Amino acid sequence: MVTSSLRTTTVLMMMAQVVLAAAATTSMPGLASFTVPAAFPTSVFSSYYVKPGPTQEPQPALYDPILNKTFGLGVTDPLNIPTHDTDPVHYPKAFAELSDASAEAVIAAAKAEILDILKAGHPGLTSNCSKCVAALSVGQIAAKLAPTYLPDAMVSLCKETAFASNSTCQAQYEAGSFGATWTQILSHAEVTGLDGQFICAALGSYCPLPNKTDTFTAVFPKPKPAQAKKPQRSNKMVKVLHLSDLHLDARYEVGSEGNCTSSMCCRHPAPRPGSDGDGGGAAAVPIQVPAPLYGYYKCDSPYYLALAALQSIGPLTGTSPENPAAFALYTGDLVAHDPQNQRSRDYVEDIELSVWHMLKSYIGGPVYSALGNHDTNPDNLDVPHGIDDNGSLGQQLSWNYDHVSSLWNYYGWLDNATAAEAATHYAAYSVVPPMSDGGLRIITLNTDLYYKNNHFAWLHAADPDFSGMFTFLIQELQKAEDAGQRAWIVGHVLSGWDGSNPMPNGSDLLYQIIERYSPHVVANVFFGHTHEDQAFVYYAHNGTGGRTAETAIASAWVGPSLTPLTNLNSGYRLYEVDTGTWDIHEAYTFYADVDSFQDLDPAAQAGPVFQLEYSTREAYGAQAGSGPEEGWPADAPLNGTFWHRVTEAMERNRTLVEVINGFQGKSSVRSPNCTSDACAEAKICYMRSGSAPMGRLCPQGFGSVQSPYTGKNF
Numbered sequence: 230m231v232t233s234s235l236r237t238t239t240v241l242m243m244m245a246q247v248v249l250a251a252a253a254t255t256s257m258p259g260l261a262s263f264t265v266p267a268a269f270p271t272s273v274f275s276s277y278y279v280k281p282g283p284t285q286e287p288q289p290a291l292y293d294p295i296l297n298k299t300f301g302l303g304v305t306d307p308l309n310i311p312t313h314d315t316d317p318v319h320y321p322k323a324f325a326e327l328s329d330a331s332a333e334a335v336i337a338a339a340k341a342e343i344l345d346i347l348k349a350g351h352p353g354l355t356s357n358c359s360k361c362v363a364a365l366s367v368g369q370i371a372a373k374l375a376p377t378y379l380p381d382a383m384v385s386l387c388k389e390t391a392f393a394s395n396s397t398c399q400a401q402y403e404a405g406s407f408g409a410t411w412t413q414i415l416s417h418a419e420v421t422g423l424d425g426q427f428i429c430a431a432l433g434s435y436c437p438l439p440n441k442t443d444t445f446t447a448v449f450p451k452p453k454p455a456q457a458k459k460p461q462r463s464n465k466m467v468k469v470l471h472l473s474d475l476h477l478d479a480r481y482e483v484g485s486e487g488n489c490t491s492s493m494c495c496r497h498p499a500p501r502p503g504s505d506g507d508g509g510g511a512a513a514v515p516i517q518v519p520a521p522l523y524g525y526y527k528c529d530s531p532y533y534l535a536l537a538a539l540q541s542i543g544p545l546t547g548t549s550p551e552n553p554a555a556f557a558l559y560t561g562d563l564v565a566h567d568p569q570n571q572r573s574r575d576y577v578e579d580i581e582l583s584v585w586h587m588l589k590s591y592i593g594g595p596v597y598s599a600l601g602n603h604d605t606n607p608d609n610l611d612v613p614h615g616i617d618d619n620g621s622l623g624q625q626l627s628w629n630y631d632h633v634s635s636l637w638n639y640y641g642w643l644d645n646a647t648a649a650e651a652a653t654h655y656a657a658y659s660v661v662p663p664m665s666d667g668g669l670r671i672i673t674l675n676t677d678l679y680y681k682n683n684h685f686a687w688l689h690a691a692d693p694d695f696s697g698m699f700t701f702l703i704q705e706l707q708k709a710e711d712a713g714q715r716a717w718i719v720g721h722v723l724s725g726w727d728g729s730n731p732m733p734n735g736s737d738l739l740y741q742i743i744e745r746y747s748p749h750v751v752a753n754v755f756f757g758h759t760h761e762d763q764a765f766v767y768y769a770h771n772g773t774g775g776r777t778a779e780t781a782i783a784s785a786w787v788g789p790s791l792t793p794l795t796n797l798n799s800g801y802r803l804y805e806v807d808t809g810t811w812d813i814h815e816a817y818t819f820y821a822d823v824d825s826f827q828d829l830d831p832a833a834q835a836g837p838v839f840q841l842e843y844s845t846r847e848a849y850g851a852q853a854g855s856g857p858e859e860g861w862p863a864d865a866p867l868n869g870t871f872w873h874r875v876t877e878a879m880e881r882n883r884t885l886v887e888v889i890n891g892f893q894g895k896s897s898v899r900s901p902n903c904t905s906d907a908c909a910e911a912k913i914c915y916m917r918s919g920s921a922p923m924g925r926l927c928p929q930g931f932g933s934v935q936s937p938y939t940g941k942n943f
C-alpha cells in the first residue's frame with residue numbers, strides 16, 4: 230500500500246512537473262534551450278574543398294549564380310591569406326596630362342613642402358590642426374596633378390615621418406588598400422573647410438572633432454498632419470527574426486591563437502619578420518587559448534558557430550519550413566574584420582553569397598537586409614554618386630550593389646524592380662512585404678553614408694545628404710504616410726546611443742526625419758553595428774520639450790550580434806508583431822555562452838547550447854508603468870513610450886540597470902558591471918539619445934561592454 234501510494238505521488242509529481250513545464254513554455258515561442266548536434270550539417274553546401282571535421286572548419290566550394298563562377302579555395306584558405314589586393318583601383322581625373330618626370334617633380338616638391346610644414350617650430354603654423362590642414366592643401370594639389378603617384382608618396386611620407394610602423398604605412402596607404410581612395414578624398418575635399426576638420430580629426434585628432442553647432446534642416450514635401458492616425462490593431466501576431474553582425478570568418482583556424490594581441494585572432498600565425506618559414510617565428514610561443522571549433526571571444530564567427538546558431542533558430546523560435554517567420558531582418562555586417570590588405574572583391578562576394586545561402590537554407594526568407602560597413606571593399610567605404618556627377622568614381626562600388634541586389638532577387642526576397650532600385654541606390658531599397666497586404670513599408674538604408682569611418686562621408690560635410698540617401702528616405706516615408714502604411718527603417722550604423730559612430734549632422738538629420746513621420750508612420754527602427762543589445766528613444770521637438778513618456782515618439786532596436794567579437798556572447802532575436810499596427814508586442818533574445826565553447830571541443834558529443842536569454846516584456850514590463858506600482862499594460866506595444874518608461878524604472882531601480890547591462894553583452898561573463906551611479910546615469914542618457922549630438926552630451930565611457938568601462942565615477 231505504502232509503496233504503491235508513494236509511487237502514485239511520484240507519478241503525480243512528475244505529471245505536475247510536465248504540466249508546469251508546458252505552462253511555462255506556452256508564453257514562449259519554442260523550446261527554452263536547444264543543444265546543437267555535434268555533427269556539422271554538411272548538406273547545407275553541395276561541395277567542399279575541405280570537409281568539416283572535429284578539429285577543422287570547412288571550406289565550401291561556393292558557386293555564385295550571379296557571377297557564374299565558383300570561388301577558388303584561395304579566396305578563403307586559412308593557410309594562405311593574401312596581403313595585397315589586386316582589384317582595379319580608381320583615381321580622380323588628373324587636372325593636367327603631366328609627363329612622368331613632371332609628375333615625379335610635383336610629388337617630390339609636395340613631399341618636401343609637407344615635411345617642412347610638419348617640422349617642429351614652423352613659423353605661422355603653430356597648432357597641429359593648422360599644420361594638418363596646410364599639409365592636406367599641399368596633398369590636394371599633388372592629388373589633382375599626379376593622382377596615380379599619390380599612394381606611393383603617402384606610403385613613403387608615412388614611413389619617413391614615423392606616422393605609423395612601416396608595415397602599417399604600407400598596409401594602409403598602398404594603392405590597393407586605401408591609397409587610391411585617399412587620393413580621391415584629397416582631390417575632392419574642401420580641405421580648408423569643414424571637410425578638412427573632419428579629415429584631420431580622423432587622421433589622429435590633429436583638429437578637434439567638429440561638433441554640431443548649426444542645424445541642417447530637413448525639408449519635407451508636406452507638413453506633418455495634425456490629426457494623423459495610425460492603423461488599428463489586427464490582433465493577429467506574426468513572427469519576425471532579427472539577425473545581425475554574423476561576421477563570418479571563413480579563414481578561422483581551429484587551434485590557432487584565440488587570445489592574440491593584435492587582430493585577427495583565431496587565424497593561422499603570420500610569418501614573423503626574420504623567420505624563414507610560414508609561422509616559423511610564431512611556433513616558439515606556446516598557444517594560450519587554442520581557437521575552439523565554435524568560436525572565441527576575440528574572434529569572428531567560424532562556420533561551425535554560424536550553422537549552430539542557424540540550426541537553433543527553428544526550435545527556439547518555434548518556426549519551421551511549414552510554419553516560417555513572416556520575414557527576417559539582417560542589420561548588416563556579413564564579412565569578418567580582416568585588415569584591408571587581406572580583403573578583396575572576391576572575398577567580400579564569397580562571404581555575401583555564403584551567408585545569404587545559409588540564411589536561405591535555414592530560415593527561407595524573405596530576408597530584408599541593410600549593408601554593413603564591412604560588406605564592401607575597401608572596408609567602410611561607400612561613395613556618394615555625386616562625387617563626380619554619377620561618373621566612374623560615383624559608380625565604383627556598383628559591382629557590390631549589383632551583386633547583393635541580384636542575390637536578394639535570386640533568392641526570391643526582392644522582386645525585379647526593388648532589386649533594380651537597390652542596385653542603383655547603394656544597396657538600399659524600399660519594399661512592401663507581400664505578406665503585409667500593403668500595410669507595412671520596410672525602408673533599408675546604407676548607413677555608411679553617415680558613418681564617421683567612411684572617408685567619403687567627410688566630403689561635403691556641411692551637406693549630410695550629399696548622397697541623397699535621406700531624400701530617398703523622406704520620399705518613401707511620405708509614400709507610406711499617403712498610403713496609411715506603417716514603416717520600419719532598417720540600417721546598420723545606429724543614429725544614437727553614446728554618439729560615437731555616426732557623423733553628427735547625418736544622425737541629426739535622420740532624427741528629424743524620424744520625428745516628422747512618428748508616431749503615426751514609423752513603427753520601429755532597427756540597427757546593428759555595435760554587436761550589443763541596445764535600445765534608444767526618439768522624442769518630439771528633438772527632446773527640447775523634455776524627454777518624457779509624453780514626448781517619446783519612436784524607438785530603435787539594436788540587434789545583438791552573432792559574432793562574439795569582442796568579449797560578447799553570440800545572440801539573435803525574435804519579435805512578435807501585430808499585423809495591423811506593425812508594432813512589436815514581444816521580443817525574445819536568444820544566446821549561446823561563448824565561455825563554454827572551449828570545453829566543447831575535445832568531447833564533441835554535442836555542439837553548443839543556444840537558449841532563451843530573456844523576454845523584453847517579462848524582463849521590464851512589470852516596472853515600466855506610469856509609476857513604481859504600475860506595470861506596462863499587457864496589450865500595449867513595446868514602443869517608444871515603453872522604452873522611455875524603462876529608463877524611468879532604471880532611475881528608480883539600480884538592479885534593473887544591472888540586468889540591462891548584463892543583457893547588453895548577451896550575458897557574457899566578460900562584461901563589466903554597471904554598479905556606479907555614474908554608469909547608470911550614462912546608460913539612461915544613452916537610451917534617451919537618438920542622435921550623435923545628443924549622445925555626445927551624455928557622460929562618456931560607459932557605452933560598450935566589450936572592455937572595462939573608462940568613464941569616471943563622479
Ligand SMILES: *[C@@H]1O[C@H](CO)[C@@H](O)[C@H](O)[C@H]1NC(C)=O
Nearest residue numbers: 292293294295296297298299
Ligand atoms: C557560365 O560560365 C561558363 C564557363 O565557366 C560558360 O560556359 C557559361 O556559358 C556561362 N553561363 C552563363 C549563363 O553565362
Ligand SMILES: *[C@@H]1O[C@H](CO)[C@@H](O)[C@H](O)[C@H]1NC(C)=O
Nearest residue numbers: 355356357358433434435436
Ligand atoms: C601635436 O601632435 C604631436 C605629434 O602627434 C603630439 O605629440 C602633440 O601632443 C600634439 N599637440 C597637441 C596640442 O595636440
Ligand SMILES: *[C@@H]1O[C@H](CO)[C@@H](O)[C@H](O)[C@H]1NC(C)=O
Nearest residue numbers: 385387388389390394395396
Ligand atoms: C622604415 O622605412 C624607412 C624608409 O623607407 C627606413 O628608413 C626605416 O629604416 C624603416 N624602419 C624600419 C624599422 O624598418
Ligand SMILES: *[C@@H]1O[C@H](CO)[C@@H](O)[C@H](O)[C@H]1NC(C)=O
Nearest residue numbers: 426436437438439440441925
Ligand atoms: C566638441 O566637443 C568636444 C566635447 O565637448 C570637445 O572635446 C571638442 O573640442 C569640441 N570640438 C570643437 C571643434 O569645438
Ligand SMILES: *[C@@H]1O[C@H](CO)[C@@H](O)[C@H](O)[C@H]1NC(C)=O
Nearest residue numbers: 487488489490491516517518
Ligand atoms: C589573454 O592575454 C592577455 C594579455 O594579452 C592576458 O592578460 C590574459 O590572461 C590572457 N587570457 C587567457 C585566457 O589566456
Ligand SMILES: *[C@@H]1O[C@H](CO)[C@@H](O)[C@H](O)[C@H]1NC(C)=O
Nearest residue numbers: 614618619620623624627653
Ligand atoms: C547613375 O548612373 C547609373 C549607371 O550609369 C544609372 O543607372 C543611375 O540611374 C544613375 N543615377 C543617377 C542618380 O543619375
Ligand SMILES: *[C@@H]1O[C@H](CO)[C@@H](O)[C@H](O)[C@H]1NC(C)=O
Nearest residue numbers: 638639643644645646648649
Ligand atoms: C524578373 O527578371 C527576370 C530576368 O531578368 C525575368 O525572367 C522575370 O520574368 C522577371 N520577373 C518579373 C515578374 O518581371
Ligand SMILES: *[C@@H]1O[C@H](CO)[C@@H](O)[C@H](O)[C@H]1NC(C)=O
Nearest residue numbers: 439440441443444445691734
Ligand atoms: C552641420 O551642417 C550645418 C549646415 O550645413 C553646417 O553649418 C555645420 O558646420 C555642420 N556641422 C557639422 C559638425 O558637420
Ligand SMILES: *[C@@H]1O[C@H](CO)[C@@H](O)[C@H](O)[C@H]1NC(C)=O
Nearest residue numbers: 748781782783865868869870
Ligand atoms: C505606445 O503605446 C501606447 C499604448 O497603446 C500608447 O499610449 C502610446 O502613445 C504609444 N507610444 C508611441 C510612441 O507610439
Ligand SMILES: *[C@@H]1O[C@H](CO)[C@@H](O)[C@H](O)[C@H]1NC(C)=O
Nearest residue numbers: 848852882883884885886888
Ligand atoms: C528592481 O529590478 C529587479 C530586476 O529587474 C527586479 O527583480 C526587482 O523586483 C526590481 N525592484 C523593484 C522595487 O521594482
Ligand SMILES: *[C@@H]1O[C@H](CO)[C@@H](O)[C@H](O)[C@H]1NC(C)=O
Nearest residue numbers: 898899900901902903904937
Ligand atoms: C560583476 O558582478 C558579478 C556579481 O557580483 C561578479 O560575479 C562578476 O565577477 C563581476 N564582473 C566583473 C567584470 O567585475
Ligand SMILES: *[C@@H]1O[C@H](CO)[C@@H](O)[C@H](O)[C@H]1NC(C)=O
Nearest residue numbers: 441443444737741771922923
Ligand atoms: C537636436 O539636439 C541636439 C542636442 O542638443 C542639437 O545639437 C541639435 O542641433 C538639435 N537638432 C535640431 C534639428 O534642432
